[in-house]
Amino acid sequence: MLLGLLVNTAFAQSAAPAGGQPSTLEMFVPFIFIFVIFYFLIIRPQSKRQKEHQKFLSEIKRGDEVITSSGILGRIEGITDQFVTVEIADGVKVKMLRTQIATTQKAATAVEEKK
Numbered sequence: 001m002l003l004g005l006l007v008n009t010a011f012a013q014s015a016a017p018a019g020g021q022p023s024t025l026e027m028f029v030p031f032i033f034i035f036v037i038f039y040f041l042i043i044r045p046q047s048k049r050q051k052e053h054q055k056f057l058s059e060i061k062r063g064d065e066v067i068t069s070s071g072i073l074g075r076i077e078g079i080t081d082q083f084v085t086v087e088i089a090d091g092v093k094v095k096m097l098r099t100q101i102a103t104t105q106k107a108a109t110a111v112e113e114k115k
Contacts, residue, residue, distance in 0.1 A: 057098055060084075065105040068096065073105060 060066065064076045066086065077093055078085035084098045 056103070057101060060098075060101060060104075066101050067103050067105055067108050069100045069102045 060076060060079065062076050062079060065073070066076060067073055068086065072086070072088055072094070074086035074088040074094070076084055077087045079098070082098055083095055084101060085093050085095050086101075087093050
C-alpha cells in the first residue's frame with residue numbers, strides 16, 4: 001500500500017508539464033505595459049505642461065498682469081533672465097524668481113468664466 005502511494009506520487013510529479021518557469025521576456029511584459037501606461041497618463045502630459053509654461057515665461061513682458069504660484073496678483077515692472085519685479089500694490093514691488101509666475105490674470109479669469 002505504501003509502495004503504491006509513493007509510486008503514484010512520483011509518477012504525478014514526473015508527469016508535470018516541462019518548462020514551469022516563464023521566459024525572461026514573458027516576465028517583463030507586464031512591467032513594460034505598466035511603464036507605457038505611466039508614460040501616456042503621467043510623464044507625457046507633465047512634460048507638455050512644463051514646455052508650455054517655459055514658453056509662457058519666455059513671452060512675458062513688462063506691464064503684463066500676472067498671478068504668482070503663491071496666488072499674489074500683480075503687474076510686471078522689471079524682467080531679467082532669472083528674476084522678475086512684480087508690483088503688487090501702489091509703490092509695493094516684490095522681486096521674485098521668474099519661474100514662480102504661474103499664469104496671466106487674463107488666463108485665470110477666462111478659466112473662471114468657463115465654470
